[in-house]
Amino acid sequence: MPSPATYNRSAIGTLWNLRDIPVEWPGYAILLKGDRDNDLAIEPDELDGVDWIAFSEAVGDVQEEAGVKDPDSKLGPNTLKLLRKKYGEKPSAGTVLKTVGDLVLKKSREPVAPPAGPELVGRNDEERRICSLWNRYGAAIGGQASQYGIPVESALAVFCVESGTAYDPGAGLVIIRFEPHIFRKHAGKEVVWGRGGQKTEWRNFETAFGVNPEAALLATSYGLPQLMGFNTWVTRFKSAREMVLAFQDSCTEQVAGFFGFVTKNRLERYIVDRDWRSFARRYNGPANVDDYSCKLNRAMKVIVSLQQDGATFKL
Structure with a gap:
């Protein structure tokens, strides 16, 4: 406990x-x-x-x-x-955090899944980020990594680079990022958008949702793995809407989304071999392979350093 x-x-x-x-x-x-x-x-x-x-x-x-x-x-x-x-x-x-059209987002039933054992403590910002991630979600990450035969350290590195947290600490809403080019592809229309934190991302989402709800859901990434709505097929859900509501409800569902994507796209070998360039190209797209793979390599080095100092990422 x-x-x-x-x-x-x-x-x-x-x-x-x-x-x-x-x-x-x-x-x-x-x-x-x-x-x-x-x-x-x-x-x-x-x-x-x-x-x-x-x-x-x-x-x-x-x-x-x-x-x-x-x-x-x-x-x-x-x-x-x-x-x-x-x-x-x-x-x-009440428990309702936000309503976007007919999409009702409620307080998370399972906002954290901490592992048993003592809390991990880092010495610098990079280590503290990894430790905080493990302290909050280690039970879900470790349990599912073991189930799929994927090194927990590698999964932890991906989550660290993707978002580092499942929910916005201030609002309690699932972390999101709206992608306008994906929206344009599905809706055939442009919308006004910007960057600048979660409040801005939710404004992006609301604007897009008002134009085309389904395209907005498909064109946004969600949670710890930043899984795109159009990748719902890797999860157990029938629609992006179902997935978003589940991700809002449970951090464990968010973690499951990552492992679903990895296994259904057969990316396990890249994670096991720590072939981060190949993994980055397939997980995050070909546009920023150098930057993304470098961040993954750096996260792994931080994790290894923590292990050398006695940290364990096991349940």
Whole structure:
């Protein structure tokens, strides 16, 4: 089972964020110290600015005061209700995060899948990115990698390069990237679009969805593996819409999308051999093979360095 600090670090931005927590509670002030841009959301690059041990102790204090049997110091849904009751805060309304046309995106049922064992800790930004990825999603990545006979380290490297996270920490929405040239191919029309973070990507998606919903779904990549909507055929879902809703619901479904793509396109050999140029060309397209393969090589070197220092990526 994950430690309280690991659980709480993984939960922020998925199960709850600063906006869901009473400002009078001491734990709020602990989180606020890590919110460098003051947007009431702890982004991935702000996670290390939070004293998660102190925060977990504050959670434990709330549980003990409320007489919780076997307090675990983890801020889950029940403890969040205790906080709101104690400080007079009303629960946030409903579970719907965003509605785009008739597409209703709800809070994730499974935002993280942390592995058992101690939390991995990195010494620099690159190592911390790998460690955070494993601490949040290691159970799903490790379990499915073993099932398909693919080295977990290699899968971890791909996820690190693709997105590094399953959900936007601030909004709780699945990570996306809209591709206008794919939309043009399927819709036969242009739309106004831009780059600049997840808020911009969702504006892109909403604009495209208003023109042609199906083309918008097909022309966007989703989640940890950044799987394109037109690649739904590698998953168990019948449509891109079904896949998107499943990815919003579960990080494990996102991980399954990656392994489905790899196995149905017979890319296992490239991963096993760490032939990243061949893998990059087939997984991410021929346009940026040099850049993408270099990033994969670099991620693998960081993983190997962590292993040499005693980190293990096993369940």
